[in-house]
Amino acid sequence: MTDMQVRPAEIMIAAIAPMLQDLSHVAVGAQSPIPGSAALLARHRSGGRLRVSILGSQKHNPFTDGGRELFDCAGQGRIDAFFLSGGQIDGGANVNLVGVGDIANYPRADQRFPGSFGSSYLYFVIPRVILFREEHTPRTLVKTVDFISAPGTSSPDVYRPGGPYALVTSLCVFTFDKKRARFTLKSLHPGVSKADVRAATGFDYDESADVPQTELFSREDLTVLRTTIASEVAETYPGFAARLWNV
């Protein structure tokens, strides 16, 4: 592999990996290849100190107490970071994994998504939940979600050690301020302007005058990603690894 041009999915991996630095335990869902790749890269960078648990992996899944263990483990406070995507994500970091359309007609949504998975729980108990969505359009990043699978914030009397930390898309990185329940544009991927993001985003958010570019991989990191990490990723996300890295 001689092409050192960074691909869009790799930019998202580069954006996520640093967010996992200095954590102890990161868990990744079965259908989250980009975060999974970022977590395995962060693990590599930590010299193996970072524990990465990937659901559906044979090699990176340490759980021995059934499907409930991930959730129990999160409830015990033993998981520092997790990743959620959404059919819709809104400006309050509310996530919709159920469907789009007239709420009154539930469950007959115009478009039905798979369902809420563990989001309605994990979003509450894992301190650093990183939202990710490749498609950055007004269709996916909306003003208000049609169905709340998991709310971005809760009133102070609700037990909630966890919640949203950032949102990573194919265009940019947002961070989330829980107190203000609002996103801030943190960095722009190469070739993307502030205006591009504003036009592609259905919700309002804050931005400073000077938004930096998302930090990319060093040549060395990229090589590691495309060799060592790629083959690890292939075990759990074979379709993804084949499409992206041809492994």
Next chain:
Amino acid sequence: MTDMQVRPAEIMIAAIAPMLQDLSHVAVGAQSPIPGSAALLARHRSGGRLRVSILGSQKHNPFTDGGRELFDCAGQGRIDAFFLSGGQIDGGANVNLVGVGDIANYPRADQRFPGSFGSSYLYFVIPRVILFREEHTPRTLVKTVDFISAPGTSSPDVYRPGGPYALVTSLCVFTFDKKRARFTLKSLHPGVSKADVRAATGFDYDESADVPQTELFSREDLTVLRTTIASEVAETYPGFAARLWNV
């Protein structure tokens, strides 16, 4: 072994075994050698159809989900019979496994027993709980227990599919009427009179004019008990089997 004289513990075994006939699953505690022997005998008589689970046994303990499984299994309604003893048992079938003495001074009882074990739960959920106590004296079978580890009956609004079925002692067998919350003298062990039982019992109970003798073992049953069953019992209750059968 040529002595075919039935020993006191064997009479209790003979009294208990028929109560387990036609059941599917009997569980036995780790410190219940007499009921354990009765259950293994009943299993033998059923041709292996009766399932017997003995806590602390390697061979007769089918559980693979930890200490809680017995209790969960009982809560699911999968255990038909169980055995409880008590430092005190009273006329309302209340069981005391905690201690004797002035209640106001708890926990400084005059005599402290080990504790309630699982009684406070199992007595509620297992349909046929058989009480057993070798020592039949006014000290053990009392008018009112000093501490209720597990109550004999409950008000109708309390969820309670289970409860006391009978009480077997070294003198006799009582059955229990849940509606009337009262014992009835059911049978007398060989050589014991109704007056003997009345004198040895601290609580009031019913008796008919004609109380039969406790049905004893056939010669064949006794041989099976002292050979096949004795060696099975020895695995879990070595001290008991050694004392009773010298195995």
Next chain:
Amino acid sequence: MTAQSSIMTTTAQLAARIPNGAKIAVPPDYSGCAMTVVAHLMRRPVRDLHVVAVPQAGFQVDQLIGAGCVARVEAAAVTLGEFGLAPRFTAALKAGTIEILDATCPALQAGLQASEKGIPFMPLRGIIGSDLLRVRPDWKVINNPIAEDGQHDPIVVLPAIRPDIALFHAAKADRAGNVWIGVRRELMLMAHASKQAFVTVDEIVDDNLLHDPALAAGTIPALYIHAIALAPNGAAPVGLAGHYAPDRKALKAYADAAKTDEGFTKWQRHMLAIALEPA
């Protein structure tokens, strides 16, 4: 005949013992699906199943929905994973021919654990503020009863889920009726929580699984098992983690075909002809 040996049966007879309207618990695609039983259920077809996905459903349930076997799905998600949305599920929801009880993974697990423990409900953190609470009126919010006096601490309570039948596939069983599942403990939870457990296995071994200390740790005791049928490779094409991989070609073929009613019908006719060859 002992109680133990009477549970040994065939996949056809096992499927026949699942009545219309049964509430069945099934594992996700990676955890051991009794696909040969699913084929029998589709041919019959069984009707009005209430499927409890533990905690999510995939190919197995999408196929049952397509064949008209399902009245209601209780799941945290229904998806073909990297093969896309579950097409028959999506179509049936649009047509209004099935009911969906949307859930979240740990809520399904907690409901089953409540049943396993014989308690009527289980509390769970999270969920508050989610629209799941709106569409699941059976889920209640109470104040934490052990919170300090006067403290407002809302918490969700979920009713116990008690399926009629847990249906799954495992690597092996022994002749006493014990079933080895290894680390797939969700299958043990399903068996404990359900009234009955019906299992197909790749292999039936002679030695009692409970007599081997290593195997015993991953074994569901016969106590919870009501039917076992030998079905070598019985989790194909979705596969059995650690034993055989998903047949990705077959899964893709299904995902493509099931996009339309006609495509599904054709796929079903073809699949049943292969899967249910006279034994």
Next chain:
Amino acid sequence: MTAQSSIMTTTAQLAARIPNGAKIAVPPDYSGCAMTVVAHLMRRPVRDLHVVAVPQAGFQVDQLIGAGCVARVEAAAVTLGEFGLAPRFTAALKAGTIEILDATCPALQAGLQASEKGIPFMPLRGIIGSDLLRVRPDWKVINNPIAEDGQHDPIVVLPAIRPDIALFHAAKADRAGNVWIGVRRELMLMAHASKQAFVTVDEIVDDNLLHDPALAAGTIPALYIHAIALAPNGAAPVGLAGHYAPDRKALKAYADAAKTDEGFTKWQRHMLAIALEPA
């Protein structure tokens, strides 16, 4: 150095990491007691332990009580089994030097399961009408929140039990810090429910336990383990079910000696001299 290797330690160092006042969860005598650690704790002696018996206690805890290490015992029972009442426990209760939180087995397990699930409480059937409710004001009775409107259905709710340290002995661990417990799942529950888990093992193996599908099913992942010390035969004299039997002679000697303060003191001096020979 990886996080995994740093948990390997000695029994002395492991014991030293249990502070005065710690809330420690320990298994019953048949399920793997870290007796070498107990010896170190007695020699020190550690003070004011809150011992959570899962769910009952025996020789291990009676000895700790005799040595003055314990402030409070939370247990469904304390007994030497067929060797009779627990003499130091009984004497300490009489003297008023320890506090007892009387419980019932499934209440302790439910409290630990609540902690395992990160929920503040767990409901449990039974118990109502028992004097345990009187002596355990932390146990509450509520009306079942999912009962039909107006139905009176009282049920007990138990607060989560979250020990600081789960302390136990197991057959083996690997170098990655995974611990094999086989069917002794109460040890896994203890590890999940506690903030930390300290373990002694008979053997440390080279191969990763999680890589063997049979062993993995009975393994607590390193994720939950904070200290491992090699202690061959480390559960003696109470024994380790399936591995080595209780030393009945030693147990009887203890039961006899501990009947008096003087007898216990003499036994303790003798035992510590043997158990803690310079390594």
